Amino acid sequence: MLTVGIIGCGYWGPNLIRNFFNLDEARVKTCSDLLDERLNHMKQIYPSIEITKDYNDIINDSEIDAVVVATPVSTHFKLAGEALNAGKHVFCEKPLTNKVEDGTRLVKLAEEKELILLVGHTFVYTAAVNKIKEVVDSGELGEIYYISSMRLNLGLFQKDINVVWDLAPHDISIMNYVLGSAPISVSSSGFSYIRSGIEDIAFLTLRYPDSIVANLHVSWLNPNKIRTTTVVGSKKMLVYDDISSLEKIRIYNKGVDVIPHYDTFGEFHLSYRYGDIDIPKLVETEPLKVECQHFIDCINNKTVPRSSGRDGLEVMLALDSAGKSMKQDNKEIKIDYPDLFNNRA
Ligand SMILES: NC(=O)c1ccc[n+]([C@@H]2O[C@H](COP(=O)([O-])OP(=O)(O)OC[C@H]3O[C@@H](n4cnc5c(N)ncnc54)[C@H](O)[C@@H]3O)[C@@H](O)[C@H]2O)c1
Structure with a gap:
């Protein structure tokens, strides 16, 4: 039985409290918030x-083994850093921090102290995203050409971060997980309509190894909620619609083949394939429950989380480079991975 303390009981924290509270192998001892109203509610x-x-x-509670940080991102470095320094395992909500240097320090600190640092990239714990990874890894889609993703809604406007730091961590964590790699470069443009200087819509292009490109549109200024990801491969195409309750994933046996033509040089023929659509069955469990249980398992078994500190840092590096690109008119920015990633190909 691991004893857990949770900092932050705002919008998201109560979901974490509920899930840890209901796990057999965890006991939530204490929760903290700056507001009496939130604490009294808990x-x-x-x-x-x-x-x-x-x-x-x-x-400072010696009975507490693990700390969950569900406060605004500007406080993550301080709270997660102090928890790690006190010898606690940390589950830190996404994004890991708001500065690459701070994120790097947290990852190094956790590794030096041999403590688990999990970053709350919830989508990598969903049945849908794990099915996509399984399909991509199996080669069913063929060679992956590109990914196109949209995460749009009206709000929720955040106080301390722009739409890229708020929403893009979800899509970038999904893409990195599904592709098993991290982007090489990012270009991005963002626009502020509601509050000056805080982008409420943005468009990102991420270049991954093997010539894979990913396009991402994030927005707090859209009339309806859209969360779709399309993965286009040489054999098949997959569409993930997170809003759909029954048919989240559709695999289209569609594609284009170039037919070799030997008669006339320069002439080419294309053959379009229109085949069946498969809708895989997904066994849904609340992703946050899976994530909380995974955190406990990683502590007990000393294993690396599916959304580790390093994974969280990779996502942050892409966000940080997107910010630099926005300031330079959509210039493509090569992502500068810190030394600790030297073992990455
Ligand atoms: N994984 C997900 O899908 C998901 C979804 C929503 C939010 N989040 C993340 O969760 C975190 C919190 O977001 P939110 O929407 O709940 O924010 P929020 O503002 O609703 O809640 C944050 C709470 O933290 C409290 N707090 C701030 N500083 C504190 C301190 N020093 N000690 C104790 N309490 C403190 C605030 O009083 C507030 O109640 C963010 O990192 C956000 O990105 C993740």
């Missing part, structure tokens, strides 16, 4: 959980 739902306005009561 106490009403979970009378057995201690509440505190001072997160140090969690960090």
Whole structure:
């Protein structure tokens, strides 16, 4: 039984409290927030959980093995860093931090202290994303050409970050996980319509190894909620619609083949394939439950999380480069991976 403390009981924190509370192998001892109202609400739902306005009561509690950080991103480095320094395993919500140097320091700190650092990239724990990875890894789609993703809605506007830092971590974590690699370069343009200087819509192009390109549109300024990812391969094409309740993934046996033509030089023929559409059955479990259980398993078995600190840092590096590109008129920015990634091909 691992004892857990949770910092941040705002919009997302209560989902983490509920999931850890319901796990057999975890006990939520304490939760912390700056607001009495949030703490009192938690106490009403979970009378057995201690509440505190001072997160140090969690960090300094020798009974607590693991700390969950569900506060705004600007506080992640301080809270996660102090928890790691106190010898606690950390589950830090996404994005890991808001500065690459700070994210790098957290990853190094966790590795030096041999503590688990998991970053809350929830989508890599969904049945749908794991099915996509399985399909891509099996070669069913053929050679992957490109990925196109959209994550659009009206709001929720964030106070301390732009739309790229808020929404793109989901898509980039999905793409990195599915492709098993990280982008080489990013170009991006972003626009602020509602609040000056905080981009509310953005377009990103990420270049991955093997000539794979990914395009991403994120927005807080769209009339309806859209969350789709299209993966186009040489054999088949896959569409993931996260909003659909029954048919989240469709695999289209569609494609274009170039027919070799030997008669006239320069002439070419294309053959279009229109085949069946497969809709794989997905066994859904709440992704956050899977993620919380995975965190506990990683601590108990000393294994690397599916969304490790390094994975979180890779996502941040892409976000950071997207920000640089936005300031330079959509210039393609090569991502500068810190030394700790030297073992990456
Ligand atoms: N994985 C996901 O799908 C997902 C979804 C939503 C939010 N998030 C992430 O969760 C984190 C929190 O987002 P949110 O929307 O819940 O924000 P929020 O503003 O609703 O809640 C944050 C809470 O943290 C509290 N807080 C701030 N500093 C604190 C401190 N020093 N000690 C104790 N409490 C403190 C605030 O009082 C607030 O109640 C962010 O990193 C966000 O990106 C992840």
